[in-house]
Amino acid sequence: MPDAILSVLAAAAPSTTSILLASMGGLINRQGGIVNIGLEPMMLVGAFAAVIVSAQTGNPFLGLLAAIASGALLGLLFSWSITRLGANEIVAGLGLNLLVLGFFGYLLPTVFRIEGTLLPPGLVGLPKLQIPLIDQIPGLGPIVSGHDVVTYLSWLSVPLVSLFLYRTPLGIQLRATGANEEAARAAGVPTLRLRDFSTVLAGAFAGLAGAQLSLGVVTLFNKTMTGGRGFIALAAFYFGDARPGLTALGAVIFGVFEAAGFRLGSSGIPSQLVQMLPYLVVVISLTLVAVRRERRLRERGRAAAASMRTAVVR
Amino acid sequence: MIAETGIPVAGQETIAPPRALRLLRPVQLAGPFLIALLVGAVVLFASGRDAIGTYWLLAQQSLGGTSQIANTLVAATPVLLTGLATAVAFRSGIFNVGVEGSLYVGAFAAAWGWRVDEVVTTLMLNYVAILLTSWLVNYYFLAPDIANSMSPLIAKQARLSSLLPPSQLTIAFVAALLVTLLYAYFFDRTRLGYELRMVGLNPRFARAVGIDLAGAVLIAFVISGILGGVAGGFQILGVNYRFIDHFSPGYGFTGIAVALLGRGHPVGIVLAALFFGALSSGGAMIQLFSDIPLDLINILQGTVMIFAVIELSRLPFVKRWLRHA
Numbered sequence: 001m002p003d004a005i006l007s008v009l010a011a012a013a014p015s016t017t018s019i020l021l022a023s024m025g026g027l028i029n030r031q032g033g034i035v036n037i038g039l040e041p042m043m044l045v046g047a048f049a050a051v052i053v054s055a056q057t058g059n060p061f062l063g064l065l066a067a068i069a070s071g072a073l074l075g076l077l078f079s080w081s082i083t084r085l086g087a088n089e090i091v092a093g094l095g096l097n098l099l100v101l102g103f104f105g106y107l108l109p110t111v112f113r114i115e116g117t118l119l120p121p122g123l124v125g126l127p128k129l130q131i132p133l134i135d136q137i138p139g140l141g142p143i144v145s146g147h148d149v150v151t152y153l154s155w156l157s158v159p160l161v162s163l164f165l166y167r168t169p170l171g172i173q174l175r176a177t178g179a180n181e182e183a184a185r186a187a188g189v190p191t192l193r194l195r196d197f198s199t200v201l202a203g204a205f206a207g208l209a210g211a212q213l214s215l216g217v218v219t220l221f222n223k224t225m226t227g228g229r230g231f232i233a234l235a236a237f238y239f240g241d242a243r244p245g246l247t248a249l250g251a252v253i254f255g256v257f258e259a260a261g262f263r264l265g266s267s268g269i270p271s272q273l274v275q276m277l278p279y280l281v282v283v284i285s286l287t288l289v290a291v292r293r294e295r296r297l298r299e300r301g302r303a304a305a306a307s308m309r310t311a312v313v314r
Numbered sequence: 315m316i317a318e319t320g321i322p323v324a325g326q327e328t329i330a331p332p333r334a335l336r337l338l339r340p341v342q343l344a345g346p347f348l349i350a351l352l353v354g355a356v357v358l359f360a361s362g363r364d365a366i367g368t369y370w371l372l373a374q375q376s377l378g379g380t381s382q383i384a385n386t387l388v389a390a391t392p393v394l395l396t397g398l399a400t401a402v403a404f405r406s407g408i409f410n411v412g413v414e415g416s417l418y419v420g421a422f423a424a425a426w427g428w429r430v431d432e433v434v435t436t437l438m439l440n441y442v443a444i445l446l447t448s449w450l451v452n453y454y455f456l457a458p459d460i461a462n463s464m465s466p467l468i469a470k471q472a473r474l475s476s477l478l479p480p481s482q483l484t485i486a487f488v489a490a491l492l493v494t495l496l497y498a499y500f501f502d503r504t505r506l507g508y509e510l511r512m513v514g515l516n517p518r519f520a521r522a523v524g525i526d527l528a529g530a531v532l533i534a535f536v537i538s539g540i541l542g543g544v545a546g547g548f549q550i551l552g553v554n555y556r557f558i559d560h561f562s563p564g565y566g567f568t569g570i571a572v573a574l575l576g577r578g579h580p581v582g583i584v585l586a587a588l589f590f591g592a593l594s595s596g597g598a599m600i601q602l603f604s605d606i607p608l609d610l611i612n613i614l615q616g617t618v619m620i621f622a623v624i625e626l627s628r629l630p631f632v633k634r635w636l637r638h639a
Contacts, residue, residue, distance in 0.1 A: 035434075286434065
């Protein structure tokens with residue numbers, strides 16, 4: 001049994017990576033005041049760009065750069081539609097999902113003449129990095145060592161995002177924009193540009209997340225390969241209240257669910273029920289948070305009324 | 315929970331628009347369609363296909379004969395109902411993106427009254443509903459001797475009979491039109507509909523005049539959920555005759571596009587539903603007759619959604635044009 005748990009955890013590391021990265025991007029965006037439900041299509045674009053560039057150049061790291069750039073570009077366009085053209089972020093995000101999914105569904109059979117999986121000649125995936133000494137440790141070795149470089153970048157991104165948001169002037173201005181745009185603008189913060197910047201970062205993170213799927217987990221592209229991970233990432237940063245540490249915890253939990261789901265199918269526990277867990281966890285945790293907030297507000301109201309009564313009596 | 319959705323809805327403008335903006339009105343209404351067709355044409359052209367020929371074929375295959383029109387009406391039925399489901403919520407100031415999910419479970423009520431973010435919860439509940447029904451059909455209602463995940467066929471007596479054999483046009487389409495009339499009557503003529511509209515327009519004012527906000531939200535969600543459920547039910551009784559795992563190609567999301575394009579107006583919603591019905595029935599046929607994949611329809615639909623919420627008057631070149639007008 002412990003062996004089974006360890007093997008699930010070892011499998012969970014790479015399946016957490018894309019969720020973790022996309023959720024970090026999404027939380028920056030959320031802190032900047034935009035709910036980004038376009039993470040999924042941004043991941044898909046990144047996955048595609050990574051495969052094309054890696055196959056053309058034979059260098060998977062150039063593929064990663066292409067994924068980051070294309071995700072960022074899509075993020076910028078998405079952001080403009082919201083910040084400059086007044087689009088509702090949810091509808092524009094759903095539209096982007098349909099548009100990008102439709103685009104690849106159209107592109108693969110008509111231009112690349114394939115149904116399903118794109119495997120261009122010369123495609124090179126990301127190498128797996130063995131960490132010396134650590135990979136010798138029984139149990140821990142396979143969990144920590146032997147992953148692609150993006151997985152380690154994703155671990156590093158959690159403290160970096162935290163530092164950026166809470167310790168740099170830019171990050172603090174970004175959070176001010178998200179908390180109260182009018183007040184931030186009055187204080188001289190370039191709020192529109194900052195909101196755009198946060199969406200560009202979200203796109204870059206999501207693009208890199210997609211590249212990890214198409215060059216790290218597998219080495220190919222197809223239009224269903226993101227498989228809802230952009231929405232799981234959304235679930236993760238909602239679960240984590242857009243805070244880096246909690247969000248990362250959410251992403252890890254959901255990554256473990258995913259890795260466990262594959263294995264549980266054969267053991268009689270329906271995989272659908274396991275796949276359902278992230279979404280249920282978010283609905284329940286959002287409800288609990290809201291109930292607590294409401295109760296606090298009510299208590300504060302009662303306390304205020306009581307203090308007012310004593311003031312009047314005096 | 316109730317917030318400014320920023321969704322343009324007919325009859326909810328509070329300030330009379332200036333003359334230049336009035337000129338823009340028809341552009342804002344027809345614009346998303348035209349831009350989507352243009353984007354689709356560019357995609358077709360760039361991939362070496364004949365755009366005009368494809369659109370002509372699409373028109374012929376969706377409107378060019380009795381059976382084609384019947385198929386378009388069949389395809390319009392679920393999205394008319396999901397469009398109404400979305401519009402009921404929109405006009406009450408709620409952003410229900412969970413119609414796709416209510417299609418599956420029939421109806422559900424989301425967490426209400428605690429100001430939970432309804433966009434995210436309903437979005438998440440979509441997945442819950444789809445996975446839950448997938449589990450049910452695979453573990454408890456699986457048809458024997460079939461490899462795919464489907465329930466057994468429903469009894470012949472339970473199926474809706476065709477109004478126009480051999481097409482699958484049934485009473486469901488007529489019922490959907492009646493629901494549209496009910497929708498119009500509800501919002502324009504009943505007290506409850508008026509209250510919901512007020513909640514959508516200005517929740518603070520609505521509360522000040524004594525409307526129970528939590529109750530209004532619950533009612534709007536329940537109506538919306540029921541309509542989504544009816545859409546799913548009709549699809550089973552009139553078209554598929556069985557529950558199929560993941561059967562909906564996004565009827566709920568198309569419903570959002572329908573509600574947006576129709577601007578919440580009953581006539582607009584019917585027209586938008588017919589447009590998307592024609593696209594999907596015609597698209598299915600051109601996929602058979604040519605090498606153009608059905609995904610073209612998703613490109614059109616996604617573009618329509620994005621441009622339906624973009625304020626075209628803020629586009630630089632439109633601004634310049636307005637200044638001249």
